[in-house]
Amino acid sequence: MTTSATRASGLGPRARSAQVIGALWLVTLLACDGPGSDTALSPSEGYRAEASLHKVQLSAEQAARWEKSGTPHQxxxxxxxxxxxxxxxxALAALSATESVELRDDxxxxxxNAGVIDTASEHGQSLRGMKARTAGKGLHLVQFAGPIQPAWYQALEATGVQIITYIPHNAYLVYGDAGALDRLDTHVRTARAVQWNGDYLNDYKLHPSVLKAVTSxxxxxxxxDDEANGxxxxxxxxxxSREGRIREALGYVNxxxxxxxxxxxxxxxxxxxxxxxxxxxxxxxDERQN
Structure with missing residues (x-):
């Protein structure tokens, strides 16, 4: 295997891939240095969840009116x-009849890449939580209740996990050893800003085109991670079946x-x-290249 960077050495067990929905956002190098924000519109802008509770974005003026009138909200x-x-x-039905509000159930x-998980849905809740692990490192998803505030990011970072990348909406993929993941588990159980968290399952790693790609x-x-990469x-x-190529960039090994x-x-x-x-x-x- 040829390489354009230093190879690592390490350890780790093998395990079977979990059978869940195949899904993946991270198929390119999406490095993130700090609190994230959505840079692309959701394909379901204006989406209304089937759940009984809904998210609404209010301007400062609207929020002040709601406070003054006693409109029920959290x-x-x-x-x-x-x-x-x-x-x-x-409350949403009553509001829709009196003023324009921006629904943010999306x-x-x-x-x-292979689909959308509504983390407030019954299916999304079934994927919630950190499964019991014996030892070793792993990847985990953490979703916040709203656009990520600096204090929320800092509290996540303080658990000791490595923040790999931002994922819409309001989520991060993180990586850590057993100790860091234990601290993360404690944090997500008590942090009100964390809406949902779930293991980054093996099938999430496989792009759906893998199943039908005409290539080897x-x-x-x-x-x-020098230790695990080895x-x-x-x-x-x-x-x-033949020699491969290794390249390193932006905290990834490809x-x-x-x-x-x-x-x-x-x-x-x-x-x-x-x-x-x-x-x-x-x-x-290109025409010149034919």
Whole structure:
């Protein structure tokens, strides 16, 4: 296997991939340095959840009127120029008849490449929580109740997990060892700002096109972790049918090599694997290149 950066060495067990919805947002290098904000519109802008509670965004003027009139609501976050609040079905129906409000139930959604998880739904709640783990490192998803405030980010960082990337809406993918994940588990159980958290399951790592791609070449993306990467790279070398290529960038290790679908599931069980997607050689499409 050729490489453009230093190889790592490490350890780690193998495990079977969990059978859940296949989903993935992280198939490119999406580094994040601080509190995130949505840079792309949700495909379900204006989405109304089936749940009995709803999120509404109010201007500062609207929020002041609500406070004065005693309109029933619960403040999720105060952002100065606007507030994000929660109301029930009855209050929302009454409001819709009297004034224009910005419904933000879409902020309950995790936007993943293979689908959307509404974390407030029954299905989303079934995926909630940190499963019991014996030891070792792992990836985890943490979603906040609203646009992420600096104090929320700092409290998450203080648990000792490595914040890998932002995921719409209002979520982060994080990575840590057993100690950091234990502290994270304690934090998410008590932090009111955390709306939902769930394990980053093995099937989330497989891009849906993997199942129908006409190729034997795939790119496996790892969180850069010298200890864990060593075992993962050794496994890839053992399974690959030809020499691969390793590149490092922005805190990731990207390995492009030839593998089979069953082997991809085996690799997805590694704790430092973030994504697996098909890799195709570039094609000439310019008229001069024919």
């Amino acid at each position: 403040v999720i976050g105060d952002y100065g120029s606007f507030k994000l609040v929660q109301v029930d079905d009855e 902020s309950n959604q995790l936007l993943l 070449t795939y790119t496996v993306q790892l969180v850069k 075992t993962t790279l050794a496994l890839i070398r053992q399974l690959q 390995v492009t090599t030839a593998l089979t679908l069953p082997q991809l599931y085996e690799i997805a069980a590694r704790p430092d694997v973030v994504s697996i997607q098909p890799s195709f050689p570039p094609k000439k499409v």
